Amino acid sequence: MPSLNSNIGEVGRGFAAFLAPPPEGTVRFSVGQPNFRTPDVIVDCAKAALDEGQHxxxxxxxxxxxxxxxxxxxxxxxxxxxxxxxxxxxxxxxxxxxxxxxxxxxxxxxxxxxxxxxxxxxxxxxxxxxxxxxxxxxxxxxxxxxxxxxxxxxxxxxxxxxxxxxxxxxxxxxxxxxxxxxxxxxxxxxxxxxxxxxxxxxxxxxxxxxxxxxxxxxxxxxxxxxxxxxxxxxxxxxxxxxxxxxxxxxxxxxxxxxxxxxxxxxxxxxxxxGLAEEPKKFLEDFSERRDIFHALLEEIPGINAPKPEGAFYILADITETGMDDIEFATKALEIANVQVIPGSLMPGGEGLIRMSYGTDLEQIYEGCKRLKTWLQG
Ligand SMILES: Cc1ncc(COP(=O)(O)O)c(C=O)c1O
The missing domain is CATH 3.40.640.10 (Type I PLP-dependent aspartate aminotransferase-like (Major domain))
Known part of the structure; x- marks a missing residue:
């Protein structure tokens, strides 16, 4: 077989290994996307463009x-x-x-x-x-x-x-x-x-x-x-x-x-x-999630995170748990049924885990409850 581009071997696949669809019932703090629907007015415009023949x-x-x-x-x-x-x-x-x-x-x-x-x-x-x-x-x-x-x-x-x-x-x-x-x-x-x-x-x-x-x-x-x-x-x-x-x-x-x-x-x-209302509503929802998520994490032994200032991620230090971040993420999935991203997938992220609050409040409460029960136990 002819050889490949020699750069390819160096290239990682980002978070892919820890983004695999987990078993049903898992709380996913892993996915970096908002759980909102695209506003209808945007969707309708794209549909109309197709109907009009913009092909x-x-x-x-x-x-x-x-x-x-x-x-x-x-x-x-x-x-x-x-x-x-x-x-x-x-x-x-x-x-x-x-x-x-x-x-x-x-x-x-x-x-x-x-x-x-x-x-x-x-x-x-x-x-x-x-x-x-x-x-x-x-x-x-x-x-x-x-x-x-x-x-x-x-x-x-x-x-x-x-x-x-x-x-x-x-x-x-x-x-x-x-x-x-x-x-x-x-x-x-x-x-x-x-x-x-x-x-x-x-x-x-x-x-x-x-x-x-x-x-x-x-x-x-x-x-x-x-x-x-x-x-x-x-x-x-x-x-x-x-x-x-x-x-x-x-x-x-x-x-x-x-x-x-x-x-x-x-x-x-x-x-x-051109939209004003919908992005504002998304921002308000994210803001509420951030406050609640961060407060819940503060109650969990071994997890320490500065309060995020923006985006929809919390990056928490888990070194006090005695685990490294890969072990933490692996056990969080296996034992607590919570999917998180281990920081060492990124150079400089060792000892950290990334959690996304692109998911809804119910999942945030449930996921934190599971992590707390696991880590307290
Ligand atoms: C920092 C950052 N830049 C860019 C992107 C990708 O954006 P897009 O979906 O528009 O390609 C992401 C998605 O996670 C991101 O977190």
Whole structure:
């Protein structure tokens, strides 16, 4: 048999091993998706587009309407961009890959704040770039600028940030984003800003874009999508924008691969961006879940977690239980019937477990009760 791409062996499958459908009756704190239905008005728009016959190929970067809607949406975060510099992609994931393909060469190093969502590591390795995992503070999961600066080498080409963060739930302070931007300016790095959870914030400080700080706009690629805020994970709709020269490269990546996202989903994406009530209701629900979940975990011996500031994840330290995170996750499933993600699937996540509150309150109460009974016993 001919040989495979030599990068493939290095690439992991993220959380896949611990996301396998568990036996019936298991409480799943593992899945990173909201349990809400996509709002009907969005679904109806996609159905109408199919009925109207929007079945053919279309503009590769996305319709002018959806690109303009994204540019307008980003104004809310003081990100100023031109609709012509927006590309609509098959999910935020593909947008991240295009950013990496457009800006990096094999051997280039990219700083990740560890523990980082594992797909970043996989994508970088796929294209022959080198992920450098720089630990965040264990107290609050915020960046450690001293460690970030120490990790810079002549090969460092980019830094990837994600705030609100998966898996930590941290929302970085404006001064931290300013410091990261300044570091990127000093060492001439790209900034890949994965802002997919931008509106899911429960703390007093909000998502802030690096593009709003000096030197940021010309090196930031803003990458987001519809999956989390509008409960549209299966629709595979994302966006990317940045300086025109990079966006031309991104357009080449899309034209040479996916061509475009499904034609009949584009108007529905525009409808979603115009909604106010539904995302607000989702946010309120998440906020309530976060408060209750965190309070319940505080009552469980051996589990310690800072209160998440955003997204819908709690990253808990379980070292006091005497187990490592793989043993914890394995036994949690076998004994307590609760599925969680062990942190050591991500470099820098050893001794931690990630729990998602994409699930409903009833499951949160039940799962915590089971964990408490198991750990007290
Ligand atoms: C940090 C982060 N970025 C991107 C994605 C993927 O988004 P999409 O479904 O739009 O590809 C996820 C999904 O879990 C995520 O957690």
């Amino acid at each position: 053919g190929y279309t503009r590769s970067q996305g319709s002018e309407k959806i690109c303009s809607a994204v540019a307008t949406h980003l104004e809310k975060y003081d990100i100023s961009t031109d609709a012509n510099d927006v590309v609509i992609t098959p999910g935020c994931k593909q947008a991240l890959l295009y950013a990496m393909m457009s800006c990096l060469n094999p051997g280039d190093e990219v700083l990740l704040l560890a523990p980082a969502w594992p797909s970043y590591d996989g994508m970088l390795k796929l294209i022959g770039a080198v992920p450098i995992h720089v630990p965040v503070s264990r107290d609050n999961y915020h960046p450690r600028m001293d460690l970030l600066e120490a990790a810079v080498t002549p090969k460092t080409k980019a830094i990837l940030i994600n705030s609100p963060n998966n898996p930590t739930g941290a929302v970085y302070f404006p001064e931290e984003i300013a410091a990261i931007t300044a570091l990127a300016v000093e060492y001439d790095m790209w900034i890949f800003d994965d802002m997919i959870y931008s509106d899911l914030v429960y703390s007093n400080h909000t998502y802030v874009s690096p593009a709003t700080f000096p030197g940021g706009i010309e090196r930031t690629l803003t990458i987001g999508g519809w999956s989390k805020i509008w409960a549209m994970t299966g629709w595979r709709l994302g966006w990317i924008t940045g300086p025109s020269a990079v966006m031309e490269a991104v357009k080449t990546c899309q034209a040479s691969s996916a061509s475009h996202v499904p034609t009949f989903l584009m108007d529905a994406g525009v409808v979603a961006l």
